[in-house]
Amino acid sequence: xxxxxxxxxxxxxxxxxxxxxxxxxxxxxxxxxxxxxxxxxxxxxxxxxxxxxxxxxxxxxxxxxxxxxxxxxxxxxxxxxxxxxxxxxxxxxxxxxxxxxxxxxxxxxxxxxxxxxxxxxxxxxxxxxxxxxxxxxxxxxxxxxxxxxxxxxxxxxxxxxxxxxxxxxxxxxxxxxxxxxxxxxxxxxxxxxxxxxxxxxxxxxxxxxxxxxxxxxxxxxxxxxxxxxxxxxxxxxxxxxxxxxxxxxxxxxxxxx
DNA sequence: TTGTGTTTTATTGCCTCC
DNA sequence: GGAGGCAATAAAACACAA
Numbered sequence: 001x002x003x004x005x006x007x008x009x010x011x012x013x014x015x016x017x018x019x020x021x022x023x024x025x026x027x028x029x030x031x032x033x034x035x036x037x038x039x040x041x042x043x044x045x046x047x048x049x050x051x052x053x054x055x056x057x058x059x060x061x062x063x064x065x066x067x068x069x070x071x072x073x074x075x076x077x078x079x080x081x082x083x084x085x086x087x088x089x090x091x092x093x094x095x096x097x098x099x100x101x102x103x104x105x106x107x108x109x110x111x112x113x114x115x116x117x118x119x120x121x122x123x124x125x126x127x128x129x130x131x132x133x134x135x136x137x138x139x140x141x142x143x144x145x146x147x148x149x150x151x152x153x154x155x156x157x158x159x160x161x162x163x164x165x166x167x168x169x170x171x172x173x174x175x176x177x178x179x180x181x182x183x184x185x186x187x188x189x190x191x192x193x194x195x196x197x198x199x200x201x202x203x204x205x206x207x208x209x210x211x212x213x214x215x216x217x218x219x220x221x222x223x224x225x226x227x228x229x230x231x232x233x234x235x236x237x238x239x240x241x242x243x244x245x246x247x248x249x250x251x252x253x254x255x256x257x
Numbered sequence: 258t259t260g261t262g263t264t265t266t267a268t269t270g271c272c273t274c275c
Numbered sequence: 276g277g278a279g280g281c282a283a284t285a286a287a288a289c290a291c292a293a
Contacts, residue, residue: 061265
């Protein structure tokens with residue numbers, strides 16, 4: 001527990017009188033010598049009276065004292081006992097007053113530092129928030145674009161499916177002999193009937209959407225199923241219709257192989 | 258002049274370190 | 276256990292609008 005001792009009162013009195021000196025220096029310039037003396041005596045009476053009454057009224061430090069303390073605080077915000085005593089002596093203050101001033105000054109500095117940190121964090125948060133909003137907008141735009149492209153792709157698939165059906169119907173009537181006259185050995189794996197296969201492939205000369213479609217086989221599989229369902233061709237015959245990567249042949253395409 | 262909000266000085270109680 | 280730091284708080288001093 002820290003308590004004042006008897007020397008503190010004396011130091012307080014010294015502090016008070018020194019404050020008076022500074023104050024008169026600061027405020028009473030420009031008066032006549034007599035008037036100045038009168039003011040000095042009046043103020044001295046006041047201070048002595050206060051001191052005699054044991055008044056413990058707070059007295060603000062003079063500008064000179066505060067400036068000196070601030071300067072020392074900038075050098076080091078902690079006080080070692082030697083520096084405290086030296087400062088107290090230089091500024092006509094109690095060592096305790098110097099210690100208290102530094103303590104309060106540290107508290108003020110800490111508060112300011114917290115405010116600065118808060119400001120920095122707030123600025124960082126706002127910048128980050130802005131970045132996030134921008135990214136979110138870009139993300140939404142990209143999602144919209146993907147949606148549009150998917151819709152477009154669907155349309156193209158539907159269109160091509162219709163055209164395949166129509167073309168196949170036409171082919172069925174035109175090449176009726178092909179499907180009827182052939183027997184199981186008509187289409188052989190030696191690919192002898194190249195010309196007719198070319199014709200057939202022409203029927204399926206689909207719009208080359210290779211640029212759009214990544215995996216043609218998968219994409220066109222439903223069409224293949226429809227063709228099979230309609231019994232337009234045998235399973236073997238329907239093979240390889242969409243293998244546009246190769247020269248049009250009647251090679252069967254077996255994904256397992 | 259006065260009420261009110263802010264700043265500064267000082268106290269108190271607790272904690273840590275040597 | 277004493278010295279010193281810190282947080283919380285009191286109280287005086289100060290600033291300022293009405």
